[in-house]
Amino acid sequence: MQQIPRAAAPPAPKAPGRGLATLVAAAFFMEFLDGTALATALPAIGHDFGIAPADANVAITAYLLAVTMGIPASSWLAERFGARRVFCTAIAVFTLASLLCSLSPGIWELTAFRALQGFGGALMVPVGTLVVLRDTPKEQLFRATAYLVWPGLVAPVLAPLVGGMLTQYLSWHWIFLVNLPLGAAAFLAALRLVPRGGHDRSRRMDWPGLALATLGVGAFVVGLELLSGHGGGAEG
Numbered sequence: 001m002q003q004i005p006r007a008a009a010p011p012a013p014k015a016p017g018r019g020l021a022t023l024v025a026a027a028f029f030m031e032f033l034d035g036t037a038l039a040t041a042l043p044a045i046g047h048d049f050g051i052a053p054a055d056a057n058v059a060i061t062a063y064l065l066a067v068t069m070g071i072p073a074s075s076w077l078a079e080r081f082g083a084r085r086v087f088c089t090a091i092a093v094f095t096l097a098s099l100l101c102s103l104s105p106g107i108w109e110l111t112a113f114r115a116l117q118g119f120g121g122a123l124m125v126p127v128g129t130l131v132v133l134r135d136t137p138k139e140q141l142f143r144a145t146a147y148l149v150w151p152g153l154v155a156p157v158l159a160p161l162v163g164g165m166l167t168q169y170l171s172w173h174w175i176f177l178v179n180l181p182l183g184a185a186a187f188l189a190a191l192r193l194v195p196r197g198g199h200d201r202s203r204r205m206d207w208p209g210l211a212l213a214t215l216g217v218g219a220f221v222v223g224l225e226l227l228s229g230h231g232g233g234a235e236g
Contacts, residue, residue: 024128031121032155037163041172063118070122084194094120095183102176
């Protein structure tokens with residue numbers, strides 16, 4: 001009796017390469033580091049722009065606000081235009097905004113360019129996570145997630161040291177200029193490592209939901225900043 005050959009088992013999902021995971025983790029690290037390193041340079045920025053150091057804090061607030069308000073739209077953009085295209089664009093925007101921040105002639109220009117930089121960072125974090133985790137097998141999800149978490153733990157610890165050293169031995173502009181070679185390298189690596197495809201042109205956006213989520217998150221961040229400023233004034 002002739003045996004019927006068994007159907008071949010479907011191939012197991014291929015886990016993302018270590019190079020791709022390292023790229024995304026490095027992008028996270030760059031975004032997290034830049035988010036907090038500027039705090040050590042506020043006195044130098046205030047001196048250069050002729051304002052009080054506390055007034056220069058608006059640049060940090062603008063960055064945080066742009067990051068938090070940009071995250072709700074990141075998922076739809078990745079689904080609509082493709083995670084590869086959005087991730088590469090986010091790196092390019094972040095790097096270009098870093099250059100513009102270093103060239104800012106005043107605090108308001110710096111604030112505007114920091115907001116643009118924050119928007120680029122808002123797309124890097126969730127879209128980069130999507131790029132790594134969407135093709136990761138279930139049994140490796142915990143390991144992949146742990147690999148992506150370390151930048152958020154290490155960067156806030158190193159940021160004051162890095163920002164202080166750059167400001168003291170060079171200038172506060174170098175907090176942004178160091179992003180240029182890093183961003184260029186990350187952009188070229190993303191073009192090579194991030195897979196194509198995965199976009200859906202028919203994907204629709206819940207615009208009322210996006211507006212409410214964005215405004216809600218933005219109001220929450222602004223409220224925290226106002227409470228923080230009020231508390232600092234009371235202690236003084």
